[in-house]
Amino acid sequence: MLEDRSCLVSRSYSRTYERENSWVCMNYSLDKIEIQNGKRPLESNGDEESEARKFPKQQTNSYESNDSTVTLLDLSMTSTTDQSSDHGDTGDYSDSSSLIHGIGRDNSISSLIRSSRSDYGSIASLNRSFRDLIRSGLLYRLRRQNRVVEHWIYFSCQLLGWEAFDPARLKWMRLPTMTSDECFMFSDKESLGVGTELLVFGKVFLSHVIFRYSLLTNTWSSGMTMNFPRCLFGSASMGELAILAGGCDLSGKTLSVAELYNSERGTWEVLPDMNKPRKLCSAVFMDEKYYVIGGVGGSQSKVLTCGEEYNLQTRTWTEIPNMSPVRTRQATEGGMPVTAEAPPLVAVVNNELYAADYAEMEVRKYDKNRKVWETVGRLPERADSMNGWGLAFRACGDRLIVIGGPRAQGEGFIEINAWAPKDGPPHWNLLGRKQSGSFVYNCAVMGC
Numbered sequence: 001m002l003e004d005r006s007c008l009v010s011r012s013y014s015r016t017y018e019r020e021n022s023w024v025c026m027n028y029s030l031d032k033i034e035i036q037n038g039k040r041p042l043e044s045n046g047d048e049e050s051e052a053r054k055f056p057k058q059q060t061n062s063y064e065s066n067d068s069t070v071t072l073l074d075l076s077m078t079s080t081t082d083q084s085s086d087h088g089d090t091g092d093y094s095d096s097s098s099l100i101h102g103i104g105r106d107n108s109i110s111s112l113i114r115s116s117r118s119d120y121g122s123i124a125s126l127n128r129s130f131r132d133l134i135r136s137g138l139l140y141r142l143r144r145q146n147r148v149v150e151h152w153i154y155f156s157c158q159l160l161g162w163e164a165f166d167p168a169r170l171k172w173m174r175l176p177t178m179t180s181d182e183c184f185m186f187s188d189k190e191s192l193g194v195g196t197e198l199l200v201f202g203k204v205f206l207s208h209v210i211f212r213y214s215l216l217t218n219t220w221s222s223g224m225t226m227n228f229p230r231c232l233f234g235s236a237s238m239g240e241l242a243i244l245a246g247g248c249d250l251s252g253k254t255l256s257v258a259e260l261y262n263s264e265r266g267t268w269e270v271l272p273d274m275n276k277p278r279k280l281c282s283a284v285f286m287d288e289k290y291y292v293i294g295g296v297g298g299s300q301s302k303v304l305t306c307g308e309e310y311n312l313q314t315r316t317w318t319e320i321p322n323m324s325p326v327r328t329r330q331a332t333e334g335g336m337p338v339t340a341e342a343p344p345l346v347a348v349v350n351n352e353l354y355a356a357d358y359a360e361m362e363v364r365k366y367d368k369n370r371k372v373w374e375t376v377g378r379l380p381e382r383a384d385s386m387n388g389w390g391l392a393f394r395a396c397g398d399r400l401i402v403i404g405g406p407r408a409q410g411e412g413f414i415e416i417n418a419w420a421p422k423d424g425p426p427h428w429n430l431l432g433r434k435q436s437g438s439f440v441y442n443c444a445v446m447g448c
Contacts, residue, residue, distance in 0.1 A: 097129055109133070113142045117150050117448070118169050135216050140196050140448045141264075144239055151397045151447040154198050157414060157437040159185045162198070162213070165416060167396060167431055178211055178220050180204065187231075192244075193446035194237040195263030200442065201231060206250065215446065227270050228257045234283030234292045234343070240264045243271065243290045243310065246278040246297075254279045254297055258310070274308050275319050282344045287351050288312070294324030294344040303338050325355040325364060325373055342388025347395035349421055354400055356393040358385045363400075363419075363426050377426030380417040382406045384438070392443035398422060401431075401445070405438025414438050 099108035112123065112133075120139070124131040133139065143149065153165045154175070162175040178200070187203040198213040208229035211222050226244070233247030233255075245258035256277035260269045274292060281295025281304070290310040297304050307323030310316070325344050345356035353366035356379055364373045383404045385391035392403035398420055405414040414436045417428040 099129055099133065109139070109142065113139050113146060113148055116168070117152075118166055118171065137196060137216050137264075140216075143448065149397070149447045151445050153394065153396060153401060153403070153416065153443065153445055154191075154193060155392060155403055155443040156191070156441045157439060159441065163436075165432060167399075167401070167416070167418065170432055172432065172434060175213060176218065176220060180209075180211070184209060189442055190231060190233065190235065191442040191444045192235045192237060192242055193444035194242040194261065195240040196446070196448050197263050198444055198446060199242075199261075203231065203250075208250070215448070224266070225268075226261075227259050227268050228255065230255055230257075232279040234278075234281035234295065236283040236285050236290060238285040238288075243283070245271075245274055245283060245290075245292045245308075245310075246281050246295060248279045254301075271310070272315055272317060274310075274317050276304065276306070276308070278304055280339060280343045282346050284346055284348045284353065286348045286353060291320075291323070291353075293346055296338050301338060320371070322371060323366070325357065336387065340387055342385070342391075345388060345391065345393040347393055347400055349395045349398055349400055352421065354421070356383075356391070356402070358383070358388045358391060365421075376421075379426075380404075380415070380428045382415060383417075386439075390439040390441075392440045394443060394445050396445050397447070402428070403440050403443055405436070412436065412438060414440065 098105050100111065103111075115123070120134050124134045150166075150168060153167065154162060155165070156162045160178045160180065162178070164173040164175060165171070166173070180202075181204055184202045184204045190201040192199045192201075196215040198215075200211045200213075202209055202211070208226075208231065209222055210224045210226070211220055212224055213220050228247075228249070230247035230249050233244045235242060235244040240263045242261045242263070243258060244261065246255055247257075248254050254277040256273040256275070258271040258274060260271055261267070262269070276297050278292065278295035278297040282293045284291050284293070289312065291307055292310075293307040295304050296302065303324075305322055305324045305326075307320045309318045309320055311318070325346070342358070345358065347354055353368070354376075355364045355366070355373065356362075357364060357375075358379075361379045361383065362375050363377050363379060365376045366373055380402050383391055383402050384406055385404065390404065392401070394401045394403070396418070399418045400421065402417045403414060405412075412435060413433055415433045416431045418431050419426050419428050
């Protein structure tokens with residue numbers, strides 16, 4: 001599952017479409033949130049206050065938020081801003097080409113690459129030079145070269161609606177709504193964060209389609225195609241590169257193909273085929289190698305317990321027995337169809353592979369030397385799912401993230417819980433909670 005999994009369950013969706021004709025940036029004038037006793041309560045008025053009491057008490061250092069969501073469309077670049085840039089601003093910014101007057105362009109850029117990306121929207125609103133710099137992608141390329149990375153979580157609890165969460169500043173943001181037909185809306189979808197892009201894969205009528213969200217322009221676009229259009233593949237990213245392997249085509253044939261996407265160049269490169277065709281698989285990068293884990297394959301659509309390692313230097317695949325987490329007892333004893341269960345919920349932190357066992361509510365760690373899985377602790381209490389669907393388990397920097405909510409009727413909220421494995425056994429901290437559908441259709445992490 002890594003940054004690419006979806007859910008097969010459909011939901012009703014209220015169509016909205018937010019158009020924008022010019023580049024927009026983020027406005028962080030959040031409603032006032034009081035911090036009391038180390039917790040962030042729901043925004044207070046009479047109704048919400050009583051509603052907040054219904055939530056069970058969380059661990060310390062947890063945060064609650066009803067809807068402190070910031071739309072990325074709140075603050076538009078107006079013509080007034082552009083005109084002031086054209087004619088020269090007064091004061092310190094009269095020389096806009098130097099960006100920060102007094103220290104020069106190079107020093108300005110050096111300072112900006114170490115600023116939080118949460119501030120880039122506000123910085124872009126200063127004048128055209130700042131806006132063009134941020135839209136160019138140069139700052140993100142320099143951040144990558146200097147190993148300055150911030151991870152944001154992107155997720156969808158609606159069929160076409162996406163939100164983002166900044167785990168450092170605990171801020172929710174709403175992306176522009178995708179525009180598509182009902183075929184895409186209800187199709188199987190995969191998602192992937194790579195470079196400064198969020199890719200969403202689906203189907204429209206008799207063809208596959210890719211929607212691409214650009215962090216630089218805050219817009220969605222379509223029209224990009226893979227060499228082998230397909231769905232239900234395993235994908236993972238490393239910087240500006242991503243690899244997609246396996247999946248099935250429009251005829252339902254399970255594939256062994258793989259290809260590499262370079263988000264800087266916008267190119268797709270065909271890689272050697274895997275040893276075994278598979279779909280409904282997961283993928284990760286670990287120790288600078290790419291791994292495909294589990295899935296369903298073969299003429300009889302059997303569950304695959306093996307994984308495959310792709311070496312980017314030698315361009316070769318190596319099969320690894322028993323790399324997939326053991327299939328849940330619920331699935332094996334209940335006679336559940338192999339395609340009804342979600343792909344393995346796996347993620348890599350500090351080059352260590354972890355898995356979420358949704359049935360036993362456990363976290364497992366893969367011993368690379370012994371090639372076995374060991375239980376290390378429990379998942380958050382309300383990490384509910386439908387056979388693994390609807391629950392997101394991701395790596396976010398040096399932390400593991402679980403996104404989900406209760407299945408109980410009337411409890412429409414999701415939680416984002418985090419645990420840093422370097423701190424010891426699983427101890428989950430609540431980063432955020434908001435009113436929302438509790439079923440996570442897609443989730444991806446973008447680090448840039």
